[in-house]
Amino acid sequence: MNESEDELEQRLRALFADERLGVEPTADAGPAIVAGARRRRRRQRALMASTGAVCALGLVMGGLTVFHLRAQDGTSEIAASRLTVDEPPVSVPESRPSTQVAAEPPSPAESPSDEIHASTPARPPTRSGTPASAAPPTKVTTGSLLTSDGLGGLKLGMTETQLADRGITLTNAKPSANCTYYDVQGAGVPAAVALVSPSSGVVAVKPDGIAHTPEGVGSGSSKDDVLARYPGTSTQSGGLVSPAGTDGSYHFTLSDDGAVASIDLHSTTQDCAG
Known part of the structure; x- marks a missing residue:
């Protein structure tokens, strides 16, 4: 160490030893410090509790969203299976029990429209939307x-x-x-x-x-x-x-x-x- 460094060290020692730089604590400094520490701990606990509640709420909402999307997906698949004849019936989740009968695919010589026409009973021709009835008696006015x-x-x-x-x-x-x-x-x-x-x-x-x-x-x-x-x-x-x-x-x-x-x-x- 050279002389300039020795001088600098002596000056710093003298500066730190100066009583004017000392700060005397007040009489109530101890209780104030303890109270502040307690407040910080309560804030940390409250923050941790709210953070946990938010996380739990997020998990619940996420689960409901996934369940809703899966339910919609299942409903769409069920509706699609009803509209198509070649697709096998889609099973319904256990949470929503229902009874579903699979429709048999039509034979090559038939089509869904043919089945509809075959199941509809034939009706006699009508006029002006009223049921057909027997013709009225012929009125004779001669003689x-x-x-x-x-x-x-x-x-x-x-x-x-x-x-x-x-x-x-x-x-x-x-x-x-x-x-x-x-x-x-x-x-x-x-x-x-x-x-x-x-x-x-x-x-x-x-x-x-x-x-x-x-x-x-x-x-x-x-x-x-x-x-x-x-x-x-x-x-x-x-x-x-x-x-x-x-x-x-x-x-x-x-x-x-x-x-x-x-x-x-x-x-x-x-x-x-x-």
């Missing part, structure tokens, strides 16, 4: 109009005197049991044959030629048309009998093909007409 009380001015129950007073003539009399058949002619009366009873007057009217009823049943109508228009129709030999008002009945004679050939009107209160 003479035979109502439930008579034909024009010729009415059931009229006596020969009443007919004469109305200008209706009775010709070609043909007795039958207690009654008489007449050819009827007169104003307002189509050509017809009437059966007249001495006690009950006109008990039957048969128009000449084609005729029809107010309900649209007449010559050419089918048996189904008669049944549809007149509930309570009964079947008799060679024809049908349908109610006509309260005191009469229509007698429909049917042809070989089942169509109406002629119509008679009979009174329900008579002693000679069949």
Whole structure:
């Protein structure tokens, strides 16, 4: 060591030994230092506790996220397996139990659309979105109009005197049991044959030629048309009998093909007409 270094060391020793550089501690310095140390330890403990809670929360959130992603992935795989026919069914995790039936792949000659069409029952054609129904009866309006009380001015129950007073003539009399058949002619009366009873007057009217009823049943109508228009129709030999008002009945004679050939009107209160 040279002289300059010795001098420097002596000066430093003198400087450090100087009392003016000394700092005297206060009386409460010890308790303050202890309290500060305690505060630092509490802060460190609180910081460590919060850091652990944050780490635990992060782990929980991470686990939930992974579980959610796996659940979504499993749901997507299940949905995809339902849309595809060739893929085998995807098993469902044990945490979400369910029953799933694997669809059998269609044969080469079939397709999913063919299976759908085959499983759908055939429906009859409809119009305007309503179910198909039977066609309404055909309404006949040709020929003479035979109502439930008579034909024009010729009415059931009229006596020969009443007919004469109305200008209706009775010709070609043909007795039958207690009654008489007449050819009827007169104003307002189509050509017809009437059966007249001495006690009950006109008990039957048969128009000449084609005729029809107010309900649209007449010559050419089918048996189904008669049944549809007149509930309570009964079947008799060679024809049908349908109610006509309260005191009469229509007698429909049917042809070989089942169509109406002629119509008679009979009174329900008579002693000679069949």
